[in-house]
Amino acid sequence: AQTVTQSQPEMSVQEAETVTLSCTYDTSENNYYLFWYKQPPSRQMILVIRQEAYKQQNATENRFSVNFQKAAKSFSLKISDSQLGDTAMYFCAFQQGGSEKLVFGKGTKLTVNP
Amino acid sequence: GAVVSQHPSWVICKSGTSVKIECRSLDFQATTMFWYRQFPKQSLMLMATSNEGSKATYEQGVEKDKFLINHASLTLSTLTVTSAHPEDSSFYICSASGLGAWGNQPQHFGDGTRLSIL
Numbered sequence: 001a002q003t004v005t006q007s008q009p010e011m012s013v014q015e016a017e018t019v020t021l022s023c024t025y026d027t028s029e030n031n032y033y034l035f036w037y038k039q040p041p042s043r044q045m046i047l048v049i050r051q052e053a054y055k056q057q058n059a060t061e062n063r064f065s066v067n068f069q070k071a072a073k074s075f076s077l078k079i080s081d082s083q084l085g086d087t088a089m090y091f092c093a094f095q096q097g098g099s100e101k102l103v104f105g106k107g108t109k110l111t112v113n114p
Numbered sequence: 115g116a117v118v119s120q121h122p123s124w125v126i127c128k129s130g131t132s133v134k135i136e137c138r139s140l141d142f143q144a145t146t147m148f149w150y151r152q153f154p155k156q157s158l159m160l161m162a163t164s165n166e167g168s169k170a171t172y173e174q175g176v177e178k179d180k181f182l183i184n185h186a187s188l189t190l191s192t193l194t195v196t197s198a199h200p201e202d203s204s205f206y207i208c209s210a211s212g213l214g215a216w217g218n219q220p221q222h223f224g225d226g227t228r229l230s231i232l
Contacts, residue, residue: 035220043205045158045223091157100146100211102221104157 002027004094006105013082014113020067021077021108023092031097034068034075039107040088048090051075053097082112117141118210120224128232129200135193135227137208143188144210148221149181152205164191198231205229 003026013019025034036048051059051068058066063080079086092105117140125133137147146165150158164170164185172178180202182194191210195202205228209221 037223043207043226043228045207045209047220047222050220100148100163101160102148106157 002029002032002094002096002103004092004103004105006090006092006108008108009106010109010111012111012113013079015082015084017082018078018080019082019110021079021090021092021110023075023077023105025073025075025092025094027073027094027096029096033095033097034066035093035095035102036064036066036075036077037091037093037104038086038088039091040085045091049077079110084112084114086110087112116212116222118144118208118222118224120208120227122227123225124228124230126230126232127198130197133195133198133229135195135206135208135229137191137193137210137224139189139210139212139222142210142212144191144212145188146211147185147191148209148211149183149191149193150207150209152207152226154205158207161193195229198229200231203229203231 005024032053034051038046038048049059049061049064058068065078067076089107089109091107093102095102119138121136149161152158161176162170162172164183166185166188170183185191207226209223211221
């Protein structure tokens with residue numbers, strides 16, 4: 001079974017600075033998708049960014065970018081120019097190709113300090 | 115686009131009653147909907163997957179008779195917690211995906227329902 005590991009339970013960053021959240025996963029499959037979801041205190045899960053495993057180019061969405069290292073099974077999220085509104089739980093998620101299910105990591109609580 | 119509405123957002127009820135939670139896709143047709151449970155400071159635990167017009171597929175350890183799921187249309191799925199007890203208190207979140215929940219059709223989540231059983 002696939003597993004997703006987020007080794008940083010909590011992190012903090014100063015406003016306007018850059019922070020990187022780590023995620024590793026374990027799979028024997030070659031076709032899969034990876035996601036980062038954000039859950040602010042309001043509890044709604046918001047899709048931040050996604051990456052297809054067959055794409056070598058790292059996905060970017062404005063201030064959010066990933067460092068996808070397929071061989072190392074690593075999928076880190078970089079947040080540039082951190083804003084107070086980025087304060088949230090961040091969940092890394094894995095989806096095997098052909099499966100409808102998401103496997104979530106345990107999450108990283110990010111606090112952006114003014 | 116891709117808005118999922120979940121109702122109610124918060125419910126408190128007495129032990130023994132049944133509670134229904136609705137999950138609606140507002141601007142797309144959701145062929146697949148998912149129900150998750152989240153305990154405080156923990157990750158999401160998938161309870162069941164439902165496809166429109168067919169029976170839900172429950173994850174191991176989830177009681178089918180306790181958590182009734184109905185996906186009667188492409189825009190609505192409901193979760194009914196039957197004869198709820200305090201241990202059923204939790205945060206329940208639904209998600210929906212259109213045209214199949216493959217990686218190119220990511221899941222979109224509702225705002226969640228906080229259920230408190232007294």
